[in-house]
Amino acid sequence: MKKIHDQYNELLSHTCKVISESKTQQLLDGLVYSAICRATKKGIFEFVSKMLEVDLRFIWRYDDEKIFSILYSRDMMMKYYSLTCLLDVNGNSVLHMAGMMEHSTRVNQIPGAALQMQRELQWFKEVERIVHPKDKESTNNNGFTPRQLFTQNHEKMMKEGEKWMKDTATSCTVVGILIVTIMFQVAFTPPGDNNRDPGLFRVFMISDALSFFLSSTSILIFLGILTSRYIEDDFLKNLPRQMIIGLFTLFCSIATMMITFSSALLIILNEQLRISIPLICLGGVPIFFFLWIQFPILKDMIISTYGPGIFDRKMKLKL
Known part of the structure; x- marks a missing residue:
């Protein structure tokens, strides 16, 4: 294995020497740019890093974030500034x-x-x-x-992004309004009689109130998205942050609504688990599908907005 690695380093060094003496047209004819592109996509950063050390012209061919990550990790940004x-x-x-x-x-x-x-x-x-x-x-x-x-x-992309945001916000607003309507009505029609379990009833009322306030909050946030100015910089932080908060509060309101539903069934059926548990599971099926469809959007937005960033400045290369 060590012998193969030594041969690889020797071949790479010879390649770098030839490239440093080659003109741009020769690099194009020799498919060097294509090789670097494939190496970048496949994550062969040792090869790409060596190529960048030899000739920074490759940056002009591929303005890829992985290339910039290598520049950061290899402390070559001062060379890049000159370009x-x-x-x-x-x-x-x-x-x-x-x-x-x-x-x-x-x-x-x-x-x-x-x-x-x-x-x-x-x-x-x-x-x-x-x-x-x-x-x-x-x-x-x-x-x-x-x-x-x-x-x-990016004019077309911005319009498509605006439409995507508004469509998502509209759909979630409808769901939020339904939850608010149901939770408001349920608060004034408590289940069971005077002999109901006080602990379960307390859970019922608290979860109902939480669901009502959370869904109300999500509606207001989604209305803010619908009435936004939709300028370019809004897509960087403002709109994604609003969508994240709106989806999160909506998911929480759905969860507390299910707790309200479950506690209400237990109160009405006098904690007959053989009947109430299957009903609770059936009632949760549509809620599960809604979360299954919308949760990936929330996850992607959180990663994109609050993730490590577009460039990995801490990329470690074994050279």
């Missing part, structure tokens, strides 16, 4: 390129246009953070600043 002032044939800087629409598997794998828009904004903001301040207002040959180019290229 941020360079322009392509159309006068586009690195920040202009970050603002271009990328039709890639990475973006298409993200569920929902709103999260895709958030991902594109995260990418643009991260690159914007490391470029020189004057590059933020520089124009390309068509007279577009990076931000204007981003807006132009």
Whole structure:
């Protein structure tokens, strides 16, 4: 195994030497760019890191977050800064390129246009953070600043994200209104008679009140989403945060509603578990399906909004 590794390092060193002496057209003809692209997608970061150490021109070919992660981990950002002032044939800087629409598997794998828009904004903001301040207002040959180019290229995605947000908020608002209506009515029609179990009745009333207030909160949050301005930066934090809070409170209201339903059945049936437990399970089936459908959205939004970030600055490479 050690012999194979030594041969690999020797071959890699020879490859790096040849690449450093090659011109761009030779790299294209030799499919070097394609090899680096495949290595990046497959996670062969040792190979990609060596290539970047030899020639940072590869960044211009692939503005991929994994490439930037390697730059951070290998302390090569100072070298990269020297490239941020360079322009392509159309006068586009690195920040202009970050603002271009990328039709890639990475973006298409993200569920929902709103999260895709958030991902594109995260990418643009991260690159914007490391470029020189004057590059933020520089124009390309068509007279577009990076931000204007981003807006132009992501106009359709932003509209789709707005529609996705509004459709989701509308659906959840309907569910929330139904829960509020039911819980309000249940509060004034308590189950059982005067001989009911006081402990179960206390659970019934507390869960009913919690469900009512949680669903009311979710409705107000979803109404805020429906009436939002829907500007670009709203997709970065504001809208996802509202959707996360709205979905979380809605899920909690559904859970407390099920507790209310279960305690009511136990009170009415005098704790006859053989009858009440199957009924509780049947009543929970539609609730389970709703959570099963909507929970992945909540999970993806939490990871995308509060996750480790678009770049892994702590990537460890074994070189």
